[in-house]
Amino acid sequence: MPNYNHAPYLKERMESILSQDYPDIEVIVLDDASTDDSVEVLRAYEGHPKVKKIIVNEHNSGNTFIQWERGLKEATGEYVWIAESDDVAERTLVSRLVGAIEKEEAVLAFCHSQWIDSKGNPIPRAKDPRWNRDFSIKGESFVRQFLLGYCHICNASSVVFRREAAKQIDMCQVAQFRASGDRLFWIQMAMQGKVAYVADSLNYFRQHTCKVSGGAEYEGLNIVQDHEIFGIIAPQLNLSEQERRIICGYHWKAMHRSTVSQEGRLRAMQAWRREPQFGRLAYLFYLIHRVKEKC
Numbered sequence: 001m002p003n004y005n006h007a008p009y010l011k012e013r014m015e016s017i018l019s020q021d022y023p024d025i026e027v028i029v030l031d032d033a034s035t036d037d038s039v040e041v042l043r044a045y046e047g048h049p050k051v052k053k054i055i056v057n058e059h060n061s062g063n064t065f066i067q068w069e070r071g072l073k074e075a076t077g078e079y080v081w082i083a084e085s086d087d088v089a090e091r092t093l094v095s096r097l098v099g100a101i102e103k104e105e106a107v108l109a110f111c112h113s114q115w116i117d118s119k120g121n122p123i124p125r126a127k128d129p130r131w132n133r134d135f136s137i138k139g140e141s142f143v144r145q146f147l148l149g150y151c152h153i154c155n156a157s158s159v160v161f162r163r164e165a166a167k168q169i170d171m172c173q174v175a176q177f178r179a180s181g182d183r184l185f186w187i188q189m190a191m192q193g194k195v196a197y198v199a200d201s202l203n204y205f206r207q208h209t210c211k212v213s214g215g216a217e218y219e220g221l222n223i224v225q226d227h228e229i230f231g232i233i234a235p236q237l238n239l240s241e242q243e244r245r246i247i248c249g250y251h252w253k254a255m256h257r258s259t260v261s262q263e264g265r266l267r268a269m270q271a272w273r274r275e276p277q278f279g280r281l282a283y284l285f286y287l288i289h290r291v292k293e294k295c
Contacts, residue, residue, distance in 0.1 A: 003031045005038060108159055142190050143233065148187075218260060
């Protein structure tokens with residue numbers, strides 16, 4: 001569990017981790033030099049039989065994925081769950097996702113996430129019919145359909161993966177993408193095998209004003225880095241013209257959200273306009289494709 005300044009949510013979060021019904025869990029807590037009361041809250045869990053280690057950085061790393069890398073090095077289990085410190089989980093999350101991995105012989109499994117506000121109240125969101133049932137899919141197909149446009153693994157807390165697969169990922173490269181490193185991580189993980197999905201809402205993804213991702217979106221940095229990642233992965237997949245149009249269309253939409261500043265939009269536009277398929281027509285193509293998917 002990586003943490004930075006999430007003291008108000010830590011007790012609920014730790015309890016939801018420690019109450020998991022999976023029989024064998026080691027909890028590794030990594031605090032990135034929080035300036036609030038986080039460390040005081042976390043110290044109350046020292047000595048708990050499931051808490052292997054509480055690591056408090058002397059200085060802030062400034063990078064979530066450096067914390068991910070350290071946690072992966074400390075972990076000894078067969079499976080890993082990166083439980084973000086401001087989220088909450090059903091007590092069956094780990095057991096259900098491990099079961100899906102083993103049943104489907106997958107490298108990772110993720111579940112549907114219910115978005116919640118800072119007080120834990122549900123945030124209503126439309127659910128695409130494709131996500132109403134469990135399924136498994138080849139990793140390369142999952143990347144093509146669900147990770148290069150909108151990143152459908154939107155929250156690490158919803159995922160359990162094989163630790164051996166994580167060893168194949170260059171975390172130094174992931175850490176270079178401070179705003180979009182999770183996208184690259186899930187892509188490189190999925191490319192190693194199958195992906196399984198559990199349709200039940202086992203994860204509660206908290207939205208609040210202190211989220212790191214908000215600033216990156218406002219400045220357009222995540223969309224720029226998404227393009228860099230696209231440049232790394234696309235040559236490996238031999239994407240069709242249609243697939244490229246859909247991906248470009250999504251990112252055209254993303255950079256025109258009200259949550260992106262004018263400067264951020266220009267920054268993102270400069271990156272993506274290098275793709276010949278990019279532009280307003282790609283966005284229209286994307287919209288038509290989305291309508292067909294829902295039929």
